Amino acid sequence: MEITMTERGDRVSGMYERTFVVAVPVARAWQAFVDPAEREAWMGNRPDEALEPGEMKIGAIEPERRLSWSSSQAGLEGWYETTVTFEEVSSGTRITIVRSGFGDSEDWLHFAENTQVGGDELIADLILYLETGVRASRHFTFRSGLGATTLPAGAGVRVTHVVPGGFADGAGMRAGDLVIGLNGAPVFRMPDVAVVLREHAPGDTIEAEYVRSGEVLRGRAPLSAWNYGSGQFLGHPGGYPKPSLTGA
Amino acid sequence: MEITVTERGDKVSGMYERTFVIAAPVARAWQAFVDPREREKWFVPPGRDPLEHPDQPLIEGFQQSEYKIGEIEEHQRLSWSQSQEVEGDTRWLDTTVVFEEVESGTKITITRSGFGDSEAWQLFVQSTGLGTDESIADLIAYMETGVPAGRHYSSQSKAPKGSLGAQMRDTGAGVRIVSVIPGGFAEEARMRAGDLLYRLADASVFRRSDVWCIERVLKPGHELEAEYVRDGRLLTGSGRLSTTHYTELHDQGHSGA
Numbered sequence: 474m475e476i477t478m479t480e481r482g483d484r485v486s487g488m489y490e491r492t493f494v495v496a497v498p499v500a501r502a503w504q505a506f507v508d509p510a511e512r513e514a515w516m517g518n519r520p521d522e523a524l525e526p527g528e529m530k531i532g533a534i535e536p537e538r539r540l541s542w543s544s545s546q547a548g549l550e551g552w553y554e555t556t557v558t559f560e561e562v563s564s565g566t567r568i569t570i571v572r573s574g575f576g577d578s579e580d581w582l583h584f585a586e587n588t589q590v591g592g593d594e595l596i597a598d599l600i601l602y603l604e605t606g607v608r609a610s611r612h613f614t615f616r617s618g619l620g621a622t623t624l625p626a627g628a629g630v631r632v633t634h635v636v637p638g639g640f641a642d643g644a645g646m647r648a649g650d651l652v653i654g655l656n657g658a659p660v661f662r663m664p665d666v667a668v669v670l671r672e673h674a675p676g677d678t679i680e681a682e683y684v685r686s687g688e689v690l691r692g693r694a695p696l697s698a699w700n701y702g703s704g705q706f707l708g709h710p711g712g713y714p715k716p717s718l719t720g721a
Numbered sequence: 722m723e724i725t726v727t728e729r730g731d732k733v734s735g736m737y738e739r740t741f742v743i744a745a746p747v748a749r750a751w752q753a754f755v756d757p758r759e760r761e762k763w764f765v766p767p768g769r770d771p772l773e774h775p776d777q778p779l780i781e782g783f784q785q786s787e788y789k790i791g792e793i794e795e796h797q798r799l800s801w802s803q804s805q806e807v808e809g810d811t812r813w814l815d816t817t818v819v820f821e822e823v824e825s826g827t828k829i830t831i832t833r834s835g836f837g838d839s840e841a842w843q844l845f846v847q848s849t850g851l852g853t854d855e856s857i858a859d860l861i862a863y864m865e866t867g868v869p870a871g872r873h874y875s876s877q878s879k880a881p882k883g884s885l886g887a888q889m890r891d892t893g894a895g896v897r898i899v900s901v902i903p904g905g906f907a908e909e910a911r912m913r914a915g916d917l918l919y920r921l922a923d924a925s926v927f928r929r930s931d932v933w934c935i936e937r938v939l940k941p942g943h944e945l946e947a948e949y950v951r952d953g954r955l956l957t958g959s960g961r962l963s964t965t966h967y968t969e970l971h972d973q974g975h976s977g978a
Contacts, residue, residue: 493893509942601894601917606953611895611925627741628862651866658937659872661858664927668934671924687867 487581491586491596497603499559502566503537505603506557516595516600517610532556533553543574549584551576570596583633586624590663615667617675620697621646625663629653632683636697643694644681653689654682670699735842737833737850741857745864747820750827751796753801753864754818762869763859789813796820831857838891844899847890851930883939883962885921885947887912890931895919898949902963909960920948920953936965 495502505511532541532554541556554575560567570592575585591612598609620639623630630652635641646652652660655669656679673679675698682691743750753759784976791800812845814835831853835950836842862870886905889896896918901907912918918926921935922945939945941964948957 495893562840594925594927597893597895601919601950602814605893605917605950607919607950607955609919611927614923614925616923626861627743627863628858651862653868653870653872656938659870659875660856661855661872662930664930665934668924668931671921672935680875684862684866684868684870689868689870 487573487575487577487585489585489592490570491592492567492569493596493600494562494564494567495600495603496565499561499566499608500676502568502603503540503559504541505599515598516612517608536654546584549576549580550578554598565657582624583622586663588669609705615670615699617670617673617677618699619666620672623652623666626651629684630660630663631684639697640694641681641697644683644692645690646681646692647685649685651684651692652681653684655679670696675699728820735834735836735838735846737846737853738831739854739857740828740830741861742823742825742828743861743864744826747796747822747827750829750864751799751820753860754799763863763871763876764856765871765874791817802835805845807837807845808839810837810839810842812837828848831871840899847929851933878924881941883936883941883943883945884965884967885932885936885965889918889929889932892917895927896929896932904958905963906945907947910945910949910958911946912949912958913951915951918947919949919950920946922946936966941965 479671481623483621505515522582528545529653530552532543534540537559539556539558541554543552543554545552549573553572558569558571560569564690572588572592575581594612598611601607601609601611618639621641622634624633625631627652630698632641632646632648632650632652634648635646652666654660655666656673657679658665658669660666660682669679673696676695678693680691680693682689684690728794740910753763763891788801788803791802793799798817800815800818802813805814812835816831816833819830819832821830833849833853836846852873859871859873862868862872882900884905885907886902886909887897887907888902890899891897894917898907898912898914898916898918900914918932920926920931924931924935926932935945939962943962943964944959945962946957946959948955950956
């Protein structure tokens, strides 16, 4: 498999694009997207609350070549477009997924970043299912949350909102802090945080290490619960709700 | 910051290239590479005294590496070659660092080439690539906050860390076991070359960095359960983590010993 990543980091391009090759014929790969029972096999254990309230409009469909749809999501203004293209190559099927039309607001920025991490994990689950037949359910396995929203930064993971009374709050973090360690392990990327949130249950007390104004600070607190969705929770892995929405 | 990742997965391009922007003037960014006192704030491989060889560039790999300084244009371009041996095959790797002034600070492009094509070299490219990505994050953290976090090296040199006792590589579906080291965790958990790692304890595994996250917090001897895919089936095994010997990491393609 080959994955082309267009951009990553503090600046979000407003677009998610991945190209990868799966070692199965095009007809088989196509089924994995359009047949609900097949789709279930690689995004199967999705909890109900992970289904964001939103709408979907099916766009152009050329069987075994191209699939597209538009989606809207509660809490986000406007629609975003997803196109999946299938091409026969000597080693199987080359699939390109393009998602575009993200807005510029902060909610969109969080959505775009989480789409990247989550989308990459779902692609891995898809490839695993198509190539081995194992019904992969690795992505929807979060257990605890930071009680904060985050965005990737070149230097680590940036805290963007802190939920009062949550883990981040308890550990003394504030918006703008740079997380550099959790539970004794260095944090470089968003997926490093995901490992900790899958590994630990809500209520487990762990240490956070973060940078503020040129100083390294540390704090311990019990982890929050994980929140998947429902419109106010656009900022995994984070345990939104955003402070502005709490109690609303 | 923006990072351009050219390729990832089963096929390795034989080249490492990263572009990122740091919020610091070019002269400052340049110092972070060429001044050993600055360099040690973010890049200190264990066992190497940066002040001992002030002209020594950023050498990845922990063997006795020879190096040659290449073309240097102050505040613009830095290059060097270093010898690297991987399973008996010694090659010169060429690294170039380019500095460009941009509105938000300095755009840095790091390019490394000259790797071999063998499986062992592909593992080397993946491992040093992942490690260098972490060093870049340490550089940016230092430049932008002044904190010499040095996470990449400090996290590994503090105390012995747990190891799965296997060589692994990133593939589209996840982390594939390339070889199992006799007497290690992977062998005890009955893993074999070709297996795909699915879960470690409660954490789903998608990338090798996920494995690093787990190895870094657990001590050798820690009892751990693993789930992995073989012949279309999910298998479960458990064992005690092996010990990572940092000096051997590169010989083993990381996660070794």
